[in-house]
Amino acid sequence: MSKKRWWSITVSFMLMGLIAAGCGSKEAKNDTNAVQAASTDSSSKAVTLKIGAAAVPHAEILNFVKPKLKEQGVNLEVIVFDDEGQLNPALNDKQIDANYFQHVPYLDSVKTEKGYDFKVATKVHVEPIGFYSQKLKSKEEIQDGATIGIPNNPSNEYRALVLLQQQGFIKLKDGLSNYEATPKDIVENPKNLKFIEADSATLPRSLPDVDGAIINTNLVLEAKIDPKSALFREDANSPYANVIVVRSGDESREDIKKLDAALTTPEVKKFIEDKYGVAVVPAF
Structure with missing residues (x-):
C-alpha cells in the first residue's frame, strides 16, 4: 500500500470517529434536555394540599407522610390551629383543603348545627378518652x-x-x-x-x-x-376514630386519594404504635 493511500484511509477513519462522537454528543445533549424537560414538567404538575390540624398527634402524623406524598407530586402543607374550633369554619370558607382533628360523632353534631356540607375521606386513628x-x-x-x-x-x-x-x-x-x-x-x-x-x-x-x-x-x-x-x-373498639374531613365532592380528588392512601399504610401504623403507645390506636 502506498504511503499516500495509507494516509487517506487513516484520515477517513478519523473523520468517521469525529462524526460519530458529534452524534453521540448531540444525542447525550438531547437526552439531558429531555430529562430536564421531564423534571420541569413533573414539577409544574405538583399540587399543594393544605390541611388544617390539631398539633398532636394529627400534625405529627401528617408530617410523617409528607416525603412520600412529595414523591407523588403532592406538596403537603400542614397548618396547626391552636383553636380547634376554627378548623371546620376554615374548611367551609376554603382556607384549607381538608382538616384532621375530629371524630365522626363530633362532625355529625357540628354539621347539624352549622349546616356544613362535609364528607369523611378516611379514618386514621382513635385516641381513647x-x-x-x-x-x-x-x-x-x-x-x-x-x-x-x-x-x-x-x-x-x-x-x-x-x-x-x-x-x-x-x-x-x-x-x-x-x-x-x-x-x-x-x-x-x-x-x-x-x-x-x-x-x-x-x-x-x-x-x-x-x-x-x-x-x-x-x-x-x-x-x-x-x-x-x-x-x-376507652378500649380500642371506640367508635370515635379521628378522620380526614373534606368538602363534599372533594373526596374524589386525586390529591385527597393519595393522602388517604399514604395515611393508611403499615409504615404509618408502626409509626403511631411506636410513638404513642396506648395513647393513640390506628383505626385501619
Whole structure:
C-alpha cells in the first residue's frame, strides 16, 4: 500500500470517529434536555394540599407522610390551629383543603348545627378518652360526692358519660342514640358524683381543682401528661376514630386519594404504635 493511500484511509477513519462522537454528543445533549424537560414538567404538575390540624398527634402524623406524598407530586402543607374550633369554619370558607382533628360523632353534631356540607375521606386513628387525676391513684378511690370534670361539647360529653357508665359509676337513660347526653340524662348516680362541664382544652389545667377529669388524649399529650397515668380509658373498639374531613365532592380528588392512601399504610401504623403507645390506636 502506498504511503499516500495509507494516509487517506487513516484520515477517513478519523473523520468517521469525529462524526460519530458529534452524534453521540448531540444525542447525550438531547437526552439531558429531555430529562430536564421531564423534571420541569413533573414539577409544574405538583399540587399543594393544605390541611388544617390539631398539633398532636394529627400534625405529627401528617408530617410523617409528607416525603412520600412529595414523591407523588403532592406538596403537603400542614397548618396547626391552636383553636380547634376554627378548623371546620376554615374548611367551609376554603382556607384549607381538608382538616384532621375530629371524630365522626363530633362532625355529625357540628354539621347539624352549622349546616356544613362535609364528607369523611378516611379514618386514621382513635385516641381513647381517659379519666385522669392528680389526687387519686385508682378508680376505687373515687368517693361519694367526688367532683368530675367532663367536656361540654355534645359528642364528647356523651362519650365521657358513657365511659363512666361502662365503669359502673352512673347509668344513662335509655334511647340516647344521637351521641348526645348531659348530666341531666343520668338516671342512676349511686356515688352522687358532681360534674363540672368545661371546654375540653381547659380540662388538663383543671386537674388540681377536681377529683378527676375525663380528657381527650390529644389534649393529654399536648399538656405533657403521661397517657399511661389514666385510671381507666376507652378500649380500642371506640367508635370515635379521628378522620380526614373534606368538602363534599372533594373526596374524589386525586390529591385527597393519595393522602388517604399514604395515611393508611403499615409504615404509618408502626409509626403511631411506636410513638404513642396506648395513647393513640390506628383505626385501619
